[in-house]
Amino acid sequence: MGNKQTIFTSQQLDAYQDCTYFTRKEILRLFHRYRDLAPQLVPLDYKNQPEVRLPYELIGSMPELKDNPFRQRIAEVFSEDGEGNMTLDDFLDMFSVLSEMAPRDLKAYYAFKIYDFNNDDFICKSDLNLGKTLNKLTRNELTEDEVRMVCEKVIEEVIWTMMDRLSLEDFQHMIMRAPDFLSTFHIRI
């Protein structure tokens, strides 16, 4: 193995390997991707864990995220400050959850957080329409009536009771059965 890397100590690398789904090589690659976003900000030595935070504008411009309509939400959910500014830890975290190896439960949990725009632990109607999920997904191509109908349908499908919002449990129940959730909810890096 290449012992040349001086970015992390081997303990750090081991710890990262334990905490993410990445191999040592991938972690190093991710670090370099992270650093490439802003070479002037990120030091090449992470042994004493410098407090570096990249602004959302940089994270969102990554080619993996650039075209994703939910990029801002993703960054917000995974960043510690909730505004999309990411440390290396957050960055690794994000791609670990979105990696192929992550289990369904974990993915579903974060998917829920991503679609939960107002952070109230429920996906309610306001999370679906009004420039949120649905409109991001279709680029405002649908008419208002159609949007309303889809929202009603979604709520109706997942919830059979009077409460018109989706809880994490409902969401998981629904998403576990989705045929291609696992294959679409991941980013290769």
Added chain:
Amino acid sequence: MILIDILSTNTFALFFQWIQKEEQKARINRSLQPEERKKRRKRLRVRERAERRRKKVRRRARKSRKEEERKQQVQRRGLGSSSDDNSEDESMSEGEMARLKEEVEEKKKLIVTLRNKPWRMKRRLKCLKEAQAFVEKFEGALGKGKGRRLYAFKVMMTKKLIKFNRDFENFKTACIPWESRIKEVESHFGSSVASYFIFLRWMYGLNLVLFGFVFGLVVIPEVLMGMPYGSIARKTVPRDEQDSAMDFSVLFEFGGYCKYSIMFYGYYNNQRSIGLLQFRLPLSYLLVGVGIFGYSLMVVIRTMARNANEGGDGAEEGAFTFSWKLFTSWDYLIGNPETADNKFASTTTSFKESIVDEQENLKDENIHLRRFLRVIANILILCCLGGSGYLIYYVVKRSQEFAKKDRNELTWLQKNEVEIVMSLLGLVCPPLFEVISELEEYHPRIALKWQLARIFALFLGNLYTFLFALFDEVNAKLDNEKEIKNETIWALKEYYDNYTLHHNVTENIPPPNISPADVIRGPCWETEVGIEFVKLTVSDIQVTYLTILIGDFLRAVIVRFLNYCWCWDLEAGFPSYGEFDISGNVLGLIFNQGMIWMGAFYAPGLVGINVLRLLSSMYYQCWAVMSCNVPHERVFKASRSNNFYMGLLLLVLFLSLMPVIYSIMTLPPSFDCGPFSGKDQMYDVIMETIEKDLPPFMADIFSYASNPGLIMPAVLLMVLAIYYLNAVSKAYQNSNMDLKRKMQMQRDEEKNRRNNKDSTNQVMKDLEDLLPNKSLIPPPSAEETVVQTFKSPKVTGKPGAAATGKGVNVKKDVSLAAANPRAPVTRPPGPRPPGPLPGNARGPLPGQGMGRGRGGPPPRR
């Protein structure tokens, strides 16, 4: 072993050091006592008067001593040092031990499952560090006496093992070929196109194994240990062909030296065992020929089973149509604006379609018209299929007539008619089907399946027509061969008679002295069949590669460069760039594999050709896709269709297995070529081996086993087993349904209960209970979120977080750093405005923000 020794001595050394330290501590504690006493005496001498005080001091000292002792005990227990070296016997009780052990195990489990926890990285790291420290601290202390060393050793070994496993895992992922290449394609074209390449890679792996079998067990032994070229008739080019045997035109059609090489069946000798090792080549040939099928079947079925397990339980289709569309339709892999545009378009379209379906679930006025159209489409396609089948049959018949004539009189066209016609049909029919299927107005996913099925039928029909024609030819050859065989026997007899007549000897007649090139030989139908398959495969490769070169590359070049001086927009308008044809490519691959399976028995070299083909096409097609194709208008998801491909492959495997097995079981092998020459049937080799090589009781066993009286009950048993398994699976299905219903009911009940209580606190509690792990971050309530937002400026204001502090004030979506340098260019920098395009030939006016201006939602029904 040396390594292990060193490791163990290391651990022991560490361990002893630790124990010594403990002892030292204890000694220091003990040595404290005399010192104190001395001090006290001094004090006595100096201040004799202070009697009362002295008493106090003594009391205090005693107290402190006791306290110290207690502390020591506690410390020892806490450290878990049941130190047997210490005379004070204070080992841990069994219960404590067990508890500690449990705790350690728990922590270990935590370390393993840490990555599954939805925590922030910092918390995870902290937790990991704590758990590791805990485990490190207590692990060695567990176990007693002799067992303890063993335990320490075990712990050490498990650690090493984990490290080794991790390294091995790293190594394994590094070994998967073309991973980055496929990832690149996937990120630009979505998972559907990538699924083709993954399939191609899988196929390559399979073929590599087959190649190993064939070359390791058949070709290499024959080359190394068999008779050399030119030694016998079957390994020599006949005299009248020798002049043209090295001509390119002949070699290109696999005649001449190619025909009499190890590539084909006829070259192999029927010597029972060859070389020093007494290698049974004919037996090996037969077993490899059948083993290829066995191995392929096994692999395909295993892959299918694994794929079936991986896909989520496909039940409840339609229950969550809209939710799934909403939450899972975005493919997070998409990393290129064009694909993203198309994805947006296709999502919108699918939403609209679903809405329309929902709205007009009942009213469908045009149903009669559509049905009529569909029937017409199917009739048209059936006509196409029938016509193509007839055409092939006709051409093959004609080629048989041509074959009777002299080869030099024929034109190139006449010689290659079959291959050309088959390739042309494969080229023309699929687009034709696509045009016809426009009539039907199916949903594109269903349309794709229909399209696949139709092309499959076409290919299959062609293949089987080809096969039947081939069988006719083989039968003709067999008759011909009989004559030649009789002639040779006659000639031999004549020779012997003459020899006795001239020399007056009846015994020890030397065999006729003819050069192997002059021997009369039969047509060797096996080699002919092998040549047909090799030719077909090679022409298929040529056509595929030329199609890519012309249909994709040339088209892309023309569209790209003529666009500057053309009257309409070539890129967005009519010719545009080609799309990657998934269905065609997949089917091509599958049928190619079918050819290989069928032909491998008659032409062992075919597997080698195929491996080369797959290898080259991986690079070639990857290049072609990245450089001259555009992403699909509708990006399909591939999770499901993967098993569909496998199912097709299985069908093809079965269909290609039949003719080969049939020919092995029924057709007599040629009398003068191939490993089975001289036998009545090919499988006689097995009989021979059983009789001659195996001990007699084995032969008995085999003869009993092949007795119909035993086979019939065995078949019956299998049928019964199938019936039983079927019944069991049905019962499981039923119970599955039951469970599902129960779960549903439970969920409903839960909901009702929750709703009735109607207090947010309760809801919160329930939610917490239901979360996958108890130790999740508690769902932040409204106050917490407020706190968070309140906190955030503080966090960003930290000295390290210079990013925002330095005032890097960028507009949204403007990249500060250089854009990803790896990003390949999939579209030329042609004049393509980002907004909607005026010249859109494909559909109605696209809505705003449709990006490329193509792939607008198709007209609604």
